[in-house]
Amino acid sequence: MSKKNNFDNRPGYIWLDGKFIKWNKAKIHILSHGLHYGSCVFEGARIYNQKIFKLNEHTKRLFLSSKILGFKLPYTEKRINDACNQIIKKQNIKNGYLRPFAWRGSEMMAISAQNTAIHVAIATWEMTTYFDxxxxxxxxxxxxxxxxxxxxxxxxxxxxxxxxxxxxxxxxxxxxxxxxxxxxxxxxxxxxxxxxxxxxxxxxxxxxxxxxxxxxxxxxxxxxxxxxxxxxxxxxxxxxxxxxxxxxxxxxxxxxxxxxxxxxxxxxxxxxxxxxxxxxxxxxxxxxxxxx
Ligand SMILES: Cc1ncc(COP(=O)(O)O)c(C=O)c1O
Structure with missing residues (x-):
């Protein structure tokens, strides 16, 4: 498969833990709890004409999902909304998709994960229709x-x-x-x-x-x-x-x-x-x- 369109190798940036990181450098450790035990929540929003549709609703659901999974995001809803708006501008997205997500980090490798750090990232890309x-x-x-x-x-x-x-x-x-x-x-x-x-x-x-x-x-x-x-x-x-x-x-x-x-x-x-x-x-x- 061509590497060109893979999601790990694209131009631009991803917002990761409060910073804009080069897209292909936005990495996590392979022993992250989110990967092994499913302690990860995410959102999917659409951008129409350079504006995120129902952004508040999506951010609220991201916070609710993490609360249901028992972890607290280390940001306010406003900070996440601002970051979403900033990343779509930085990536110059006109009509696309936005993927904010949060997960438990690699401090503990067991079912109990009380002391893991909570990470948040936001990626965005151009997208038309989901199905053909x-x-x-x-x-x-x-x-x-x-x-x-x-x-x-x-x-x-x-x-x-x-x-x-x-x-x-x-x-x-x-x-x-x-x-x-x-x-x-x-x-x-x-x-x-x-x-x-x-x-x-x-x-x-x-x-x-x-x-x-x-x-x-x-x-x-x-x-x-x-x-x-x-x-x-x-x-x-x-x-x-x-x-x-x-x-x-x-x-x-x-x-x-x-x-x-x-x-x-x-x-x-x-x-x-x-x-x-x-x-x-x-x-x-x-x-x-x-x-x-
Ligand atoms: C399993 C599932 N059901 C329903 C939906 C529809 O939800 P929404 O309209 O908020 O995107 C989604 C998409 O997020 C989904 O993944």
């Missing part, structure tokens, strides 16, 4: 995963924590191997939960349905789409959804910072078309972020 641009409009194919989202008493499900993505990568690899774009994940009760990195909605008779976010991230985009829908007189119902109900939907789409609003054209062998409600929400969302 054609798929963004025609819809993506989801395959139901054999992995389920853990119940909220078995994992810190409201944190955007690295460890929770282990089953997402496993699921997505299987889906891709089988010719799908992503996975549909159910929860431990057999209800529809989300995909590997985005929330899910369906439309039935012009009403919008989405699962109750009680064991997965209540996404910032999910909340934004609910707000846009309500403002535009589209009824939104949050409820427990069985897979067989989802398969009877008129339209299905995913929401998330990376995927924005992405229509779903297939779940397992069942096909769906991109309908009018999805198109309307896509257009409203696109206007909202353009006016960011």
């Amino acid at each position: 641009i054609n798929k963004k409009f025609k819809g993506i194919k989801l395959q139901t995963s054999k992995w389920m989202r853990p119940p909220s008493n078995t994992a810190p499900t409201q944190a955007k924590a690295a460890g929770l993505y282990m089953i997402c990568t496993l699921s997505k690899h299987t889906a891709e191997k089988n010719g799908f774009d992503d996975s549909l994940m159910l929860d431990s009760r057999g209800y529809v939960a989300e995909s590997t990195g985005a929330n899910i909605f369906y439309v039935k008779k012009n009403k919008l349905y989405t699962p109750i976010a009680d064991c997965f991230l209540n996404g910032i985009t999910r909340k934004t789409v609910i707000q846009i829908a309500k403002r535009n007189n589209i009824k939104v119902i949050e409820k427990r959804i069985l897979p067989k109900e989802l398969l009877k939907a008129d339209e299905i789409f995913l929401t998330g910072t990376a995927v924005e609003i992405t229509p779903v054209s297939q779940i397992d062998s069942k096909k769906f078309s991109v309908g009018e409600v999805t198109k309307k929400l896509l257009s409203l969302f696109s206007s909202l972020v353009k006016g960011n």
Whole structure:
């Protein structure tokens, strides 16, 4: 594989522990707790027209995630917001992605990690669509995963924590191997939960349905789409959804910072078309972020 576009070798800087470090010099020790035991939390935000969309919400969630994992970031929210704004300027990002993250350092190499230093870094890069641009409009194919989202008493499900993505990568690899774009994940009760990195909605008779976010991230985009829908007189119902109900939907789409609003054209062998409600929400969302 070419080294050119690897994430460890790019021009410019990464904000690391309060300083701008040359991108390819931004390194950690291999015995970091965050790497071995999953004590790492992260955010993903988008930059539209040189401005970070919902920056405050993302920073607040980064602090909440670290609190849930039992560590305290050594900065204020304002300092992190300022650093985010500074790094996108320094990297001259117009439309892209922002990745703030925090993890436990290498002072202790054991399950107990009370005395580890907490590190914070922020990286950013240009990014267009998460899925191929054609798929963004025609819809993506989801395959139901054999992995389920853990119940909220078995994992810190409201944190955007690295460890929770282990089953997402496993699921997505299987889906891709089988010719799908992503996975549909159910929860431990057999209800529809989300995909590997985005929330899910369906439309039935012009009403919008989405699962109750009680064991997965209540996404910032999910909340934004609910707000846009309500403002535009589209009824939104949050409820427990069985897979067989989802398969009877008129339209299905995913929401998330990376995927924005992405229509779903297939779940397992069942096909769906991109309908009018999805198109309307896509257009409203696109206007909202353009006016960011
Ligand atoms: C597992 C998972 N669910 C949902 C979301 C959507 O969250 P948001 O809209 O805040 O990006 C994300 C992305 O952050 C995610 O990784």
